[in-house]
Each structure stands twice: as C-alpha cells, then as structure tokens.
Amino acid sequence: MTFFLRKSAMNARNVNRFRKVYTLVNIESHRSYSLKTKTIKISIVGVPFKLSSFHTSCPANTTVAFKLSDIGEGIREVVIKEWFVKVGDKVQQYDNICEVQSDKAAVTITSRYDGVVKRLYYEVDQTALVGNTLVDIEVENAEDEVADVTSDSTAESSPTTLTKISTNQRAKVLTTPAVRRIAAQFDVDLSAVKASGRNGRVLKEDVLSHLNINAEKSNEVPDMSVVTAASIPMIPAYIETEIMLEDRTVPISGFTRAMVKSMTEAMKIPHFGLSDEYEVTKLVESREMLKTIAQEKGIRLTYLPIILKAASLGLSKFPILNSSLDSSCEHLTYKASHNIGVAMDTPNGLVVPVIKNVQNKTILEIARELNILQKKGSNGQLGLSDLSGGTFTISNIGIIGGTYTKPVILPPQVAIGALGKIQVLPRFTSNGDVAKTHVLTVSWSADHRVIDGVTMARFSNYMKGYLENPLTLILDL
Known part of the structure; x- marks a missing residue:
C-alpha cells in the first residue's frame, strides 16, 4: 500500500511538471497575445491537480x-x-x-x-x-482561434486534445x-x-x-523603325538654359561612385596600349546584306555583335586575355565562359552590361540580347545580373565620335578594347591604286603584369583577319 501511494505521488509530480513545461511553451509561443486562463480540476488515482488551458484573443496591429x-x-x-x-x-x-x-x-x-x-x-x-x-x-x-484543452475526470480517460490553429488570411x-x-x-x-x-x-x-x-x-524588343504618327498641335519651342550663379556641391553616388572605386583600383594596374586600323569595307557590305535578314526576325543588327563574335573566337585562341588576376597577384584564373561587357552610355551614366557565354551564341542571338540590354539601359532597368560576371570588355566610343583612345581595364579583368568611328578614307590597294576604304580604328589595353605586347598584337591581328574578311567567320562558327 505504501508503495502504491508513493507511486501515485510520483505520477502526480510528473503530471505537474508536464503542466509547467506545457504552460511555458504556450506562453513563449503566444507571447504577443493576451492570455485567458481557466482551471480544470482532474483527479488521478486520488491525487488532485490543476491543468491550465489557453484561449487567444485577437491582438492589436x-x-x-x-x-x-x-x-x-x-x-x-x-x-x-x-x-x-x-x-x-x-x-x-x-x-x-x-x-x-x-x-x-x-x-x-x-x-x-x-x-x-x-x-x-x-x-x-x-x-x-x-x-x-x-x-x-x-x-x-490575422485572427487565430485555439480550442480549449479538455480531459476526462478518470485515469482511463482519453488524452487531452488540442485543436489546430486556423488562420483567416486575406486573398x-x-x-x-x-x-x-x-x-x-x-x-x-x-x-x-x-x-x-x-x-x-x-x-x-x-x-x-x-x-x-x-x-x-x-522578351521581344519593339521595332523602333516603325513609328505611328499622331497629330500634335504645333507650339513654339523655347530652350531653357540653366545659369549657375554660385558654386554647388553634390554628393558622389550611384554609378559615379562605382566609377570612382573601380577606376581608383584600375590605375594601380600597369597598362600596355596597342592601336591599329582595320580595313572593314567587306564587313560594311556584309552587314548591309545581313541587316535586312535580321530585321525580318525583329532584330536590329549593328557591327558590334559581329565584332563581339570575332573577339570571342580570338579569346579561344588566346585564353590568357579572358583571365582574371587575384588581389595578391599570386593566382591567375582562366575563365571558361566568354562574358563580354559592352560599355554603354545611359541616362544614369556609363554602365557595362554583360553578354554572357558569347562563345555559345550565334551573331543573331548576340544581337537580340544586345537589343534587350540597350533598351533596359535606356529605361534604367539594368539589374545586378546584367552588370556582373564580365571577363572581357569592349567599349564602342565610335558611336559618339573619335578614333583612338586609351581604354582603362576593369579589375579583375586583364584586357579591354575600344572601337573608334568607321571612316571612309583613301587607301592604296595592292596594285598601287587609290581606293575608297572603310577604316575602323581599334585601341587595346592589357595588364602588363601578365600579358606581353606580342600576345596583344597577335590577338589584334587574329580579330583583324575576321573583320577584314567576315566570310572566314563561317569556318570557325
């Protein structure tokens, strides 16, 4: 009999301990709610104890x-x-x-x-x-509703049941x-x-x-060559000129701050420069023919997609130009993907969106992606994925004007190219005659710590062969 009473007391203590733990867990789970407690008296083998249950009320916002x-x-x-x-x-x-x-x-x-x-x-x-x-x-x-915990009054009663919380959510x-x-x-x-x-x-x-x-x-880009005319009343135009009467100081932010950071790092790199002229008369003729085909597919084809494809073939031949140097100058990583950045002037400043995996794309696919990036840039919608991951860069300064330039490398890349304006100039042919020739000026910069002048010159000549005879691109595509 004594053993039975001791066992019953122990069971009661265990039940009380369970009640305290259960209460603590519920308080922690509903800390932000107001609690209402009601007591249920239960008897287990003659030993009474109290079990608390909870009801949640709708909290304040x-x-x-x-x-x-x-x-x-x-x-x-x-x-x-x-x-x-x-x-x-x-x-x-x-x-x-x-x-x-x-x-x-x-x-x-x-x-x-x-x-x-x-x-x-x-x-x-x-x-x-x-x-x-x-x-x-x-x-x-949302309003949460929790059912009370119930229990029978005998030792053979069923366990306490807790109803699941139901949440009413706004559609x-x-x-x-x-x-x-x-x-x-x-x-x-x-x-x-x-x-x-x-x-x-x-x-x-x-x-x-x-x-x-x-x-x-x-993802189609609207054909900008098709314009629907609308009748607009003519009003006199006035040009407003802002006259600055005093100095003004503005914070450096956005893309300007990015340029400050990247160019500060870039000027720590010893640059090697190389410039050349490409006779691209055949490229101009080929592009005029291909432009019509591209327009039928809704794509605007410029010279740049063809140049980017030629550059990718050159990077396959000279992979060191598609590498990156770590900050400690101890490791050189050769990049498998040709992610070529294209410097672009936008309302927010100069940005360099990236066309990824150029080595796997056709010229028309490159042109379509370039059209999309140009539209995003004009609308200020370029995201991080569009601007990150570049392994090589080409800047097309020729659309603004100018011939030769000295492009600055974007770390951790090791090379960059800049395209000048295509000009019609007189040149001597192999027979000694003077002919009208389309000339493209190209400027290259390379990190002289890892790239020597001979490698850069050979890469330039390799690209020159493709652009002066664009039909040879077909052999390596």
Missing part, C-alpha cells in the same frame, strides 16, 4: 521596421531614387516599395509584409545603408515584380491566372500560358 536587406555583390549602401508608396498607403507582399540605386545597378525593393505604411525614413536621393530601416509598416495580424496574388511587369505589359489580371507555383504563387510560365505565347515573345 503592430508596427514592424522594414529594413534594407543585403542585395548582394558586396553592396553596403544605396541611393533612394524613387518611392512607389507614401505614408498611409496599403501594401501587400511583393508590392514595390521603392527603387534604389547602388554603385552597380538599380534595384526595386518589394514588401515582405501586408499592412499600412506609417513612416518613410529617407527622402529621394538620400543614401541608405544596408541593415537600416527604410519604412515602418503596421502589420495586419492576394503571390508573384514576383518581374511577373507583375509582364502582366502590366499585356494588361493581364493576375487573379484570373491559374497559379502552378508553390503556395499558389503565379509564375512567369503561368502568365505566358494564360496569354498563349512563349517566353521568347515576351
């Missing part, structure tokens, strides 16, 4: 700080370029909050919460650091900003699109399937 998270590529600060919301606006998950400009690209920040904007911490053109708060959002919490469309842009472009109601993604997320393929088009058509 809470304000959360929406912080600028790390957007990669070593970016530590950004400049606020545009706010898409204002104080008092309601936002949902994945809604655009603002557009920021880093020293590498423009990035659109989207919301991670549903709620109401309560405060904007920065004005346009102010600098925000990664980890700092961008906005305060009052979060709209919304889950998708990404890129998919929302496609939907806006084709005037599609995302709520009418059948979602196939995880948790009901609308994917790009869902929108394209809804429109009955393929992915390639969604």
Whole structure:
C-alpha cells in the first residue's frame, strides 16, 4: 500500500511538471497575445491537480521596421531614387516599395509584409545603408482561434486534445515584380491566372500560358523603325538654359561612385596600349546584306555583335586575355565562359552590361540580347545580373565620335578594347591604286603584369583577319 501511494505521488509530480513545461511553451509561443486562463480540476488515482488551458484573443496591429536587406555583390549602401508608396498607403507582399540605386545597378525593393505604411525614413536621393530601416509598416495580424484543452475526470480517460490553429488570411496574388511587369505589359489580371507555383504563387510560365505565347515573345524588343504618327498641335519651342550663379556641391553616388572605386583600383594596374586600323569595307557590305535578314526576325543588327563574335573566337585562341588576376597577384584564373561587357552610355551614366557565354551564341542571338540590354539601359532597368560576371570588355566610343583612345581595364579583368568611328578614307590597294576604304580604328589595353605586347598584337591581328574578311567567320562558327 505504501508503495502504491508513493507511486501515485510520483505520477502526480510528473503530471505537474508536464503542466509547467506545457504552460511555458504556450506562453513563449503566444507571447504577443493576451492570455485567458481557466482551471480544470482532474483527479488521478486520488491525487488532485490543476491543468491550465489557453484561449487567444485577437491582438492589436503592430508596427514592424522594414529594413534594407543585403542585395548582394558586396553592396553596403544605396541611393533612394524613387518611392512607389507614401505614408498611409496599403501594401501587400511583393508590392514595390521603392527603387534604389547602388554603385552597380538599380534595384526595386518589394514588401515582405501586408499592412499600412506609417513612416518613410529617407527622402529621394538620400543614401541608405544596408541593415537600416527604410519604412515602418503596421502589420495586419490575422485572427487565430485555439480550442480549449479538455480531459476526462478518470485515469482511463482519453488524452487531452488540442485543436489546430486556423488562420483567416486575406486573398492576394503571390508573384514576383518581374511577373507583375509582364502582366502590366499585356494588361493581364493576375487573379484570373491559374497559379502552378508553390503556395499558389503565379509564375512567369503561368502568365505566358494564360496569354498563349512563349517566353521568347515576351522578351521581344519593339521595332523602333516603325513609328505611328499622331497629330500634335504645333507650339513654339523655347530652350531653357540653366545659369549657375554660385558654386554647388553634390554628393558622389550611384554609378559615379562605382566609377570612382573601380577606376581608383584600375590605375594601380600597369597598362600596355596597342592601336591599329582595320580595313572593314567587306564587313560594311556584309552587314548591309545581313541587316535586312535580321530585321525580318525583329532584330536590329549593328557591327558590334559581329565584332563581339570575332573577339570571342580570338579569346579561344588566346585564353590568357579572358583571365582574371587575384588581389595578391599570386593566382591567375582562366575563365571558361566568354562574358563580354559592352560599355554603354545611359541616362544614369556609363554602365557595362554583360553578354554572357558569347562563345555559345550565334551573331543573331548576340544581337537580340544586345537589343534587350540597350533598351533596359535606356529605361534604367539594368539589374545586378546584367552588370556582373564580365571577363572581357569592349567599349564602342565610335558611336559618339573619335578614333583612338586609351581604354582603362576593369579589375579583375586583364584586357579591354575600344572601337573608334568607321571612316571612309583613301587607301592604296595592292596594285598601287587609290581606293575608297572603310577604316575602323581599334585601341587595346592589357595588364602588363601578365600579358606581353606580342600576345596583344597577335590577338589584334587574329580579330583583324575576321573583320577584314567576315566570310572566314563561317569556318570557325
């Protein structure tokens, strides 16, 4: 009998200990909720104890700080370029909050919460650091309902049952900003699109399937040569000239700051320069013929895609030009992919978007991708993926003007080229006659620590052979 009473007391203590642990876990899980406790008296083999259960009530809305998270590529600060919301606006998950400009690209920040904007911490053109708060959002919490814990009064009763929490959520469309842009472009109601993604997320393929088009058509660049005329009333034009009456100091930010950093590092590199002239009369004739074929496929073909393909073939012949040198100058990495950057003038300044895997692309595929990058650059929509990963760079200064230049290498790359203006000049033929010739001036710079002048000259001559006789490209494609 004594043993039985001792065993019963021990069971009661274990049950009490379980009750305390259970209570602690529930308090921790519902810390932000107000708790209502009611007591249930249960008897186990004659030993009474109390078991508490919980009922949650709907909490008040809470304000959360929406912080600028790390957007990669070593970016530590950004400049606020545009706010898409204002104080008092309601936002949902994945809604655009603002557009920021880093020293590498423009990035659109989207919301991670549903709620109401309560405060904007920065004005346009102010600098925000990664980890700092961008906005305060009052979060709209859903009502949770938890059933009481019940138990029978005898030792043979069934275990306590806890009803699962049910959450009433507001209906919304889950998708990404890129998919929302496609939907806006084709005037599609995302709520009418059948979602196939995880948790009901609308994917790009869902929108394209809804429109009955393929992915390639969604990325088509409009033919800028076709313009629809509209009747516009003629008004006199006036030119406004800003006259600066006093000095003005402005902060260095965005792409200008990127240029300061990259060029400061670049000038630590001992540059070797080489310039040459290519007689590209046959290239001009070939391009005129191919341009019509490309236009039929909706592609604008310039000289640059052909030059980029010739450069890629040259990099295959001289792979050291497609390498990178580490900061300690102890290791040289030969890059398998020919990711060629193309310097481009945009409203935001000079940027270098990258055409990746040129060695695997045809000339028309390079031209199509170049068209897309040029359109993105004009609209200020170039992202980090468009601007990163370059292994070699070509700058086309000829579209602005000029012949020879001294291009500056973009670390950790080891070489860069600059194209001048194609000029029509008199030149002597092999028979001694003077003929009208199209001449392209080209300037090269290389890191003299790892590349000697002979290698750079041979690479230039290799490209020269392709561009002066473009039909030879067919043999190596």
